[in-house]
Amino acid sequence: MTLLEASAVETIYGPGCPDCLDATGDRAGTNQCPRCGTVVACAEADLDVAEGEVLGIVGESGSGKSSLAEALALERDPEATVNGEVSYAGHDGNLLEVDYQTRHDLRSRDISLVHQHIRDGLDLEFTGGGNVAEKLLSAGWRSYEDVRMRVRELFEETEIPVARMDDPARTYSGGMQRRVQIARALATDPDLIVLDEPTTGLDVSVQARVLDTFRRVQREEGVAAIVVSHDLGVVRLLADRTLVMRHGRIVESGLTDRVMEDPHHEYTQTLINSVI
Amino acid sequence: MAKETTSQHRDESTGGGTPVPTDSVDAALSAVETDGLSGYNYAYLDEHTKREVRRSMLKAVAIPGHQVPYASRPMPLARGWGTGGIQASLSLLGPADTLKVIDQGADESVNAANIRRLAENTAEVATTTDTTKADLIQSRHRIPEEVLTDDQRLVLQVPITDALRKVDPSDAANRRRHAHKNYGKMWVHLYENVVEYGEINIASRYPTMVANRYLMDPSPIPRWDVPKLDDANHLTILAAGREARIYAVPPHTSVEPLAFEDRSFTVERFPEQACHACGSTDTYLVEVSEEPGTTAGDDDTAASFETRYACNDSSFCAKRRENPNLPKDHHLDRSGVDWGPATPDGGENA
Numbered sequence: 001m002t003l004l005e006a007s008a009v010e011t012i013y014g015p016g017c018p019d020c021l022d023a024t025g026d027r028a029g030t031n032q033c034p035r036c037g038t039v040v041a042c043a044e045a046d047l048d049v050a051e052g053e054v055l056g057i058v059g060e061s062g063s064g065k066s067s068l069a070e071a072l073a074l075e076r077d078p079e080a081t082v083n084g085e086v087s088y089a090g091h092d093g094n095l096l097e098v099d100y101q102t103r104h105d106l107r108s109r110d111i112s113l114v115h116q117h118i119r120d121g122l123d124l125e126f127t128g129g130g131n132v133a134e135k136l137l138s139a140g141w142r143s144y145e146d147v148r149m150r151v152r153e154l155f156e157e158t159e160i161p162v163a164r165m166d167d168p169a170r171t172y173s174g175g176m177q178r179r180v181q182i183a184r185a186l187a188t189d190p191d192l193i194v195l196d197e198p199t200t201g202l203d204v205s206v207q208a209r210v211l212d213t214f215r216r217v218q219r220e221e222g223v224a225a226i227v228v229s230h231d232l233g234v235v236r237l238l239a240d241r242t243l244v245m246r247h248g249r250i251v252e253s254g255l256t257d258r259v260m261e262d263p264h265h266e267y268t269q270t271l272i273n274s275v276i
Numbered sequence: 277m278a279k280e281t282t283s284q285h286r287d288e289s290t291g292g293g294t295p296v297p298t299d300s301v302d303a304a305l306s307a308v309e310t311d312g313l314s315g316y317n318y319a320y321l322d323e324h325t326k327r328e329v330r331r332s333m334l335k336a337v338a339i340p341g342h343q344v345p346y347a348s349r350p351m352p353l354a355r356g357w358g359t360g361g362i363q364a365s366l367s368l369l370g371p372a373d374t375l376k377v378i379d380q381g382a383d384e385s386v387n388a389a390n391i392r393r394l395a396e397n398t399a400e401v402a403t404t405t406d407t408t409k410a411d412l413i414q415s416r417h418r419i420p421e422e423v424l425t426d427d428q429r430l431v432l433q434v435p436i437t438d439a440l441r442k443v444d445p446s447d448a449a450n451r452r453r454h455a456h457k458n459y460g461k462m463w464v465h466l467y468e469n470v471v472e473y474g475e476i477n478i479a480s481r482y483p484t485m486v487a488n489r490y491l492m493d494p495s496p497i498p499r500w501d502v503p504k505l506d507d508a509n510h511l512t513i514l515a516a517g518r519e520a521r522i523y524a525v526p527p528h529t530s531v532e533p534l535a536f537e538d539r540s541f542t543v544e545r546f547p548e549q550a551c552h553a554c555g556s557t558d559t560y561l562v563e564v565s566e567e568p569g570t571t572a573g574d575d576d577t578a579a580s581f582e583t584r585y586a587c588n589d590s591s592f593c594a595k596r597r598e599n600p601n602l603p604k605d606h607h608l609d610r611s612g613v614d615w616g617p618a619t620p621d622g623g624e625n626a
Binding site for chain 1: 458460468
């Protein structure tokens, strides 16, 4: 069953002009409109995510994958203009047009975002456990023992040392902070998790363990996910289907194996060849 | 309420003020003693200021717990020393009112005495130290032990207006949180408190929900006093001079300290302690270090001091010394009034 369906999503920085969409994109070879200077971070993006499915988004830096993911995760950048239509199984109406209160409710119960930058997602002065508990407490949990038990359970699930639960998050290693973010995202049993560059800044062995953990938890909980990464390896490991983005447009999409083994678009071919 | 006091010695060259000789300190002081206050408006503040403060107070009453901005004039004492409370009091006082001012439970502290004298001199109100006789009580850090009634008003001085500042220093972000009743961060603070101490251990400024809508900083009153605000008969005005904000708890408004279902809100405990002066066990006690005996000793080494417990509310303590069984609702025509801790409904402890 389709959980999330997006059509014609666009994120634009600047005044915009009628030529913006025609003058940018893959064929034009740029994401900045030559007439008005507007940056079209992503546009004409259509996609859907089924329940329990993992969708990968790959592309080089600046291709618009984070902008697209943030729009889908209800993260708002006040400087950007976001248009399009996103429908979600648990909500009537366009997700891009919800008010702050609905957005807050959806973000604390249904859709979680694991930020690219740890400081955007965690309060490092709080304890690791406190950061995870915040999600539960915001969702209305009022029993201390229940919160405590759930946090401990999530720490075990995401393989963070439970003994470190009550230490400030700033004393955690990068890999642990990333896991705390994942534990926090999972806390309220959301239907969809958006991971923005889940392995940034981690060394290869820690990357592997974080990805392993996420893959196991994702399958056990049956939660759908959108994984954004510049790293083809990450997407190959996690995603069922993959979108390839360039200059703010989706240039190719398909089953991950198909995209990796038989890339159709010239850019995808270069991308895969440059890795392998 | 508005009454203009004009002095006969009004001197136009000093803008209505009193000319003060500057050749010697003694001459200057004696001049101030005689006509120091001529030229001031009734209740020190001008009528426009008082009206603006009252308007903010009305708005604060209409939205319980919401912080309403006001102009906050400079006052003849430093901001942070009760300027908000004075502006609220002076805006409310009329010539028929009786004022009581307390500072941490005491009527005699320098700050309380000076505020009381300012109101006496400028607003010509009667003053009292008896809680039950006051129409308006300005207080810092305490709510009196005796039950406040529906014809009394309590003005609390507030140093920090936003309970959320403890968890996020950004006022802009906190205003947004208040607007959307998003208090998750404060709950994390309570959670971490329980993790660290096994119970919620916030000594004062206990985060409190007003009318199930706004999170309020109840000013630095001890936890002991917070339950007195719930469904109270009196109006409470909380005013901050430095931060220029006024908020209020109207009568019969629900005031609920934040707590977990399984880690409830607790007040301060004084196990097996009683006030050394009046013997009360149902009042908020503070530790005092005093020299034993009544005469001042010659050697003031540490060993000659002893630590005892005493009532924090000095005027009620004085009454209890005369009548040790005086209940906190003795002045009401009904007994068993529920008023804070150790005064449960039913009155059997009184």
